[in-house]
Amino acid sequence: IQDIGGPAQPLLSVTNLRKYFGGTNGLFDRAAADPVRAVDGISFQIAKGDTLGVVGESGCGKSTMARLVIRLIEPDEGDVVLDGQKIGSSSGISVRDMRSQVQMVFQDSYASLNPRLPIEDSVAFGPISDGVSKSVADGRAIEILDKVGLDPKIFVRRYPHELSGGQRQRVNIARALALEPRLLILDEAVSALDKSVEAQVLNLLSDLKTQYGLTYLFISHDLNVVRYISDHVMVMYLGQIVEIGPVTTVYEDPKHPYTQALLQSQPTMDPHNRTTEAPISGDPPNPIRPPSGCRFHTRCPMAQPICSQVQPLLTVTADGHRQAACHITAPSQTVDDTKTTA
Numbered sequence: 001i002q003d004i005g006g007p008a009q010p011l012l013s014v015t016n017l018r019k020y021f022g023g024t025n026g027l028f029d030r031a032a033a034d035p036v037r038a039v040d041g042i043s044f045q046i047a048k049g050d051t052l053g054v055v056g057e058s059g060c061g062k063s064t065m066a067r068l069v070i071r072l073i074e075p076d077e078g079d080v081v082l083d084g085q086k087i088g089s090s091s092g093i094s095v096r097d098m099r100s101q102v103q104m105v106f107q108d109s110y111a112s113l114n115p116r117l118p119i120e121d122s123v124a125f126g127p128i129s130d131g132v133s134k135s136v137a138d139g140r141a142i143e144i145l146d147k148v149g150l151d152p153k154i155f156v157r158r159y160p161h162e163l164s165g166g167q168r169q170r171v172n173i174a175r176a177l178a179l180e181p182r183l184l185i186l187d188e189a190v191s192a193l194d195k196s197v198e199a200q201v202l203n204l205l206s207d208l209k210t211q212y213g214l215t216y217l218f219i220s221h222d223l224n225v226v227r228y229i230s231d232h233v234m235v236m237y238l239g240q241i242v243e244i245g246p247v248t249t250v251y252e253d254p255k256h257p258y259t260q261a262l263l264q265s266q267p268t269m270d271p272h273n274r275t276t277e278a279p280i281s282g283d284p285p286n287p288i289r290p291p292s293g294c295r296f297h298t299r300c301p302m303a304q305p306i307c308s309q310v311q312p313l314l315t316v317t318a319d320g321h322r323q324a325a326c327h328i329t330a331p332s333q334t335v336d337d338t339k340t341t342a
Contacts, residue, residue, distance in 0.1 A: 053230030245322020
């Protein structure tokens with residue numbers, strides 16, 4: 001794969017990405033309503049060959065963010081740049097061309113496949129749509145099915161309902177790889193699998209990343225899976241990023257109170273390290289009318305008066321190894337400290 005921008009340039013750069021759903025302006029006798037702030041001004045970068053894991057509670061905006069990146073949903077605001085080329089701009093790269101370089105694997109392996117198409121046709125469909133001849137696309141499908149651990153002699157003419165969940169997810173991975181992408185977005189791609197199959201798919205993803213020189217955006221609610229596969233981790237809360245940095249640094253010494261609570265909530269097999277109190281209580285606030293200041297202050301055990309008045313910016317912490325949006329960890333924030341790097 002040609003490296004257009006060179007090794008120093010991030011493969012994916014997201015700046016001030018926003019997406020609000022719903023809301024009315026009061027026309028035609030309807031009462032004005034505020035929108036749901038699903039993704040509210042997030043910025044991050046992914047280096048070439050890196051894996052950025054994204055974690056957070058359900059409803060925090062992880063999947064919406066992924067769909068905004070690949071343009072399944074149009075953003076209200078913000079820029080997405082792929083290897084120096086702005087997506088959707090006249091001087092950058094078109095959405096169609098971007099999708100030949102960025103592919104996505106979804107959580108529901110069965111719903112992602114056409115039940116009327118044999119596996120070989122599902123995998124070959126993308127390259128054919130991209131202008132590749134059917135004979136070349138079929139050959140590529142057979143080759144990639146073999147790479148993901150599915151014997152073409154057995155599986156090429158089978159239908160999705162004849163496969164297990166793990167086998168279907170391997171087909172979805174093969175289908176994504178058939179277009180020879182550079183960035184793979186995996187949205188809860190292993191969460192529906194049992195643990196033994198999950199481990200096999202994770203090992204497969206690690207091998208494919210090395211073999212094809214891939215970059216991953218990996219979304220999961222499983223903190224252990226994210227730690228295993230990721231180089232960096234991004235923690236989201238109510239549509240915003242609260243902490244981002246190297247996965248080992250963040251897991252071993254989390255700075256943001258929400259990240260600390262998230263990691264403390266992991267089950268443990270150690271009888272001497274049992275959790276006797278819930279590390280975080282209550283439900284996330286209403287995303288239609290989020291709290292003023294820090295959005296986590298209503299559940300934060302360390303909240304101070306300033307937390308409800310001033311929204312903390314994502315800034316480099318004192319150790320210099322990660323960024324966190326917290327008045328306690330980064331009290332000397334300035335308006336200019338808004339750049340986020342994975």
